[in-house]
Amino acid sequence: MTIQEVLVKAREILKASKYNSLEAEVILGNILNKERVYLHINSDIELKKNEENRFFKELQELKEGKPLQYITGQTYWQGLDFYCNESTLIPREDTRILYEEATELIKLMGEKKVKLVEIGTGSGILPVLLKKENPTVQVYTVEKNPVTLETARKNFQKHKVEVESYLGDLLEPIRKRGLKAEIIISNPPYVSHKEYLELDKEVKNEPYEALVGGADGLDFYRRIGREYKYVLNKGGYLAVEIGWQQFEAVKEIFEKCGLTLIKKAVDDGGRDRVVVLEYKDK
Numbered sequence: 001m002t003i004q005e006v007l008v009k010a011r012e013i014l015k016a017s018k019y020n021s022l023e024a025e026v027i028l029g030n031i032l033n034k035e036r037v038y039l040h041i042n043s044d045i046e047l048k049k050n051e052e053n054r055f056f057k058e059l060q061e062l063k064e065g066k067p068l069q070y071i072t073g074q075t076y077w078q079g080l081d082f083y084c085n086e087s088t089l090i091p092r093e094d095t096r097i098l099y100e101e102a103t104e105l106i107k108l109m110g111e112k113k114v115k116l117v118e119i120g121t122g123s124g125i126l127p128v129l130l131k132k133e134n135p136t137v138q139v140y141t142v143e144k145n146p147v148t149l150e151t152a153r154k155n156f157q158k159h160k161v162e163v164e165s166y167l168g169d170l171l172e173p174i175r176k177r178g179l180k181a182e183i184i185i186s187n188p189p190y191v192s193h194k195e196y197l198e199l200d201k202e203v204k205n206e207p208y209e210a211l212v213g214g215a216d217g218l219d220f221y222r223r224i225g226r227e228y229k230y231v232l233n234k235g236g237y238l239a240v241e242i243g244w245q246q247f248e249a250v251k252e253i254f255e256k257c258g259l260t261l262i263k264k265a266v267d268d269g270g271r272d273r274v275v276v277l278e279y280k281d282k
């Protein structure tokens with residue numbers, strides 16, 4: 001079949017779904033390793049049998065709820081492209097707020113030599129962007145899932161950033177090395193188990209461990225609250241992404257653990273997204 005013929009058939013296959021020819025073209029472009037515009041200019045080119053088979057197989061996977069990013073192995077965030085796969089959370093636009101708050105904190109430190117630790121790197125979007133924009137900051141990150149960490153490391157290489165990345169649980173690898181930081185950031189898993197059950201089937205294709213933070217979604221904030229003192233220098237900051245209904249609970253958890261709220265940041269829809277706290281030097 002020609003490119004045009006498979007795309008016409010794809011439209012037919014996707015007709016009753018929420019997808020359309022855009023997704024079909026992205027999949028075919030990825031298989032052929034060509035831009036979408038190539039498909040239109042070369043619509044009469046015959047596909048090889050293996051290309052055609054792979055195309056219809058992946059189209060079927062899309063229809064059954066596999067995210068397009070997992071099919072192509074590629075995702076975009078803040079204008080950059082990143083490798084991703086079934087082990088990595090697909091980066092969300094809202095995480096931009098955490099990136100912006102981390103950038104503000106780095107600026108606040110002025111000329112100081114800043115060490116920043118991220119917990120739960122996923123595809124590595126935050127370390128990549130932060131290191132690219134702030135080359136003098138020493139960036140460390142921890143990830144529990146080895147396949148995810150490997151993907152993040154590929155992204156660090158792809159974007160040519162030097163990030164110290166460790167496999168491990170929460171702050172443990174940082175603590176073990178006796179490292180101390182001025183800033184800790186995290187977009188931890190914060191969906192409750194009950195909320196998870198109600199998510200779209202497409203989101204459920206993403207790793208459970210990257211989404212769910214225990215029965216009420218707050219487990220990671222409790223754990224970070226117990227452990228931050230081993231890594232954060234006095235006068236340092238913690239910035240975390242939160243679920244839009246979690247502000248009061250997260251604030252209470254961290255205040256009980258000796259941190260002081262300095263800011264709550266909201267998304268474009270006015271929903272609570274990020275909490276910034278200080279480990280006061282007093």
Ligand SMILES: C[S@@+](CC[C@H](N)C(=O)[O-])C[C@H]1O[C@@H](n2cnc3c(N)ncnc32)[C@H](O)[C@@H]1O
Nearest residue numbers: 089091120121122143144169170187188189210
């Ligand atoms: C919500 S995702 C965030 C990924 C990425 N930072 C982002 O913002 O797109 C949370 C990440 O934390 C990782 N994670 C879960 N439990 C962890 C733990 N105990 N220690 C370190 N990382 C963990 C997950 O594998 C996942 O990659």
